[in-house]
Amino acid sequence: MLRHGKCCRSGLLVLLAKGLSCLLELKVLLLFFCLLALISDLPFEINVLFAESCVEKCEKTGCLNDQCFSSCKIAVNGGISELLQSKCPYDAWIEWDCTSECRYQCMMLREAKRTNNGELPVKYHGKWPFKRVLGLQEPLSVIFSLANLAVHLQSFISFLYLLHRVLPKRPQGKRGPYYEYSFQWTVYGLAALNSWVWSAVFHARSTLVTERADYSAAVALLGIGLIVAIIRTFSLRIEATQVMVAAPVIAFVSTHIMYLNFYNFDYGWNVKVWVTMGVLQVLLWTVWAGYVCHPSRLKLWFVVTGGAMIKFLDILDFPPLGGLLDAHALWHAFHVALTWLWWSFIKDDASHRTSQLLRRTQETGESKKSQ
Structure with a gap:
């Protein structure tokens, strides 16, 4: 991961300054997510004995x-x-x-x-009192979940089109695009589509089945995202090394999903798992963007920072305005823009790595001809 940062260094003082800056960012991020973990683990206000x-x-x-x-x-x-x-x-x-x-x-x-009577709304069975629209339990969350699904689908298709129709392929005898992480991002895209489908279904109608399907899909997406983050930030190109990284994460995520669905649906434990995997991904991408001179690193920083900021909406958790718009629905809404920017970074990374590998291949070919 460090060897790609040579183009961003201009001396020991610059390196030291960037190191201190990254350290400060890490401390702020760690403090934020520790606060988030503590607040997320607090019990919901539940008003089950109502009428x-x-x-x-x-x-x-x-x-x-x-x-x-x-x-x-x-x-x-x-x-x-x-x-x-x-x-x-x-x-x-x-x-x-x-x-x-x-x-x-x-x-x-x-x-x-x-x-x-002038009283404020309260929660019932852990949920705010939403007004149903066309039979949908949380209509705005459904709409924004579908919007995220649409952005993921459009971006994922354009990513595949970029890989297989726009960017050059490897020479004969070697299969697939030049971009080494195309498979990982393809799996991630499919997991993201699955997650947002179940998010829309769950917000449309909250049942035991839809709730567990939504939570399981979200955990799977976080697990795959963590695998991709490790492989990409550490530039792991050897397939055996990628498998060694992916295997324990897949095993843990699979065990966690089975635990939730077949043993104990522990919401507090699930939140801790979410926060832990989210923190690891944020730290990996933040440090990597600080050391690597990537042309689209500003997009990555904006996604990481923006994602952390909008998470405060879930912490605020205010009652739904007009019985429709609550903090979670707003989180879904702001997430649409971050989703588009995230996939824009992924496509930029594919183009950047492909150009680097093509240049390296051409230089190798020219050196062989000169010999």
Whole structure:
């Protein structure tokens, strides 16, 4: 990693100054993520004992304030009736079960009373009271998740087009593009698409299955991102070395996902894993950008710094404005721009490395001809 930094050095004083600057940045980043880890591990404000009589009555009758729900069944002459006719045509599509529908309706009824009394919103089962739109549980988070998915998809396709249609290929006898990390970034792109699909699904409808799928996809993306960061920043080009780096990370991430899904869905432990892998990636990219004279290192620094800054939105965690826009939705929104810039850096890196390797190949060929 250090050998690529020769073009950025102009003497011992410059090197010392950059070293102190990097050290200061690392201390600030470590302090920030330690604070983030502590705050993220705090328990949510949970208001689970809300209007239990309202929920029980709704589940028994299938109705609330003259509104009945298709997912509920009611007792008629000692038997169970057919599904009630829904007043909302999207309920059947989004598949809200009776308990979830009743909890939502009772929650909104109670929040309306709290608002009339001048009280602030509170969390119910760890979530803010969002207004459903077209059956979507957190509509703005769904929209911004889909926006991130679209940016990832467009950028990933343009990255593949750059590799296989624009940049020169290796000579005959050698397969694939010149860029040594094309496979790693391809796997990363697929993992990112998978993660944002499940993010949209989870925010559309929070169930046990969608929640675990979203968290598992996010952990997998962080794990793959960590592998790519190690391989790229340390310039590991030998396949055996790449496997040695990837194997323990894959083993840990796979074990963690199985632990969450089949043993104990421990949210606090999962947050610690997220923060640890995120901190490692930030440190690797920050130090690498400080030592390597990469033409697009400013983009990388902006992504790292911007990603750290917008994480404060999750820490703030304010109630949703108008019942729709909360801190997490804003985090998704700002993440769209960072996603585009991140893929722009990746494509710049592919072009830069390809030009370097082509120049080296040409110089080697010319030296052989001169001999």
